[in-house]
Amino acid sequence: MAYKGITKTTREESYFNTQAEALAAMDTGVTLRGYVIVYPDYLWAEHVAYGTTVRYSFDLLTRRGSLARKRCHVQLYRMDSGRYELNWYLG
Numbered sequence: 001m002a003y004k005g006i007t008k009t010t011r012e013e014s015y016f017n018t019q020a021e022a023l024a025a026m027d028t029g030v031t032l033r034g035y036v037i038v039y040p041d042y043l044w045a046e047h048v049a050y051g052t053t054v055r056y057s058f059d060l061l062t063r064r065g066s067l068a069r070k071r072c073h074v075q076l077y078r079m080d081s082g083r084y085e086l087n088w089y090l091g
Contacts, residue, residue, distance in 0.1 A: 015083055019048060022076055022086040030072055033090060035060040037072055048078040060090070 016022040030037055038059040048054050054076050060068040070090045077085040 014086055016086060017083055019076065019078075019084055022084045023074075026072070026074060026086060026088045029088070030060070030090070034063055035068055035070070035072070035090070036063070037061075048076060048084070050078055050080055050082070053077040 013025055016025065027037055038061060040058075046054065056072075056074040056076070058072040058074070060070055060072055062068050072088060072090055074086070074088040077087075079085060
């Protein structure tokens with residue numbers, strides 16, 4: 001399935017300037033794989049300190065709206081330079 005404006009490099013990028021950019025790229029990648037993320041309310045207010053890693057696991061919905069058996073697992077590391085490294089997978 002093709003989405004306008006989304007290229008292979010967009011989906012595989014690992015380094016971002018902001019936490020919101022990183023999570024938006026992950027959300028796009030999950031959407032391209034046919035799922036919708038169920039976000040908790042506390043996520044957007046959490047601050048990631050320099051040199052630390054935070055981990056999240058999100059429930060997923062299928063395009064039909066039912067709960068998927070898979071979850072989205074995310075690691076977000078804030079480097080000392082202020083940039084973020086994003087690693088995620090569905091499992």
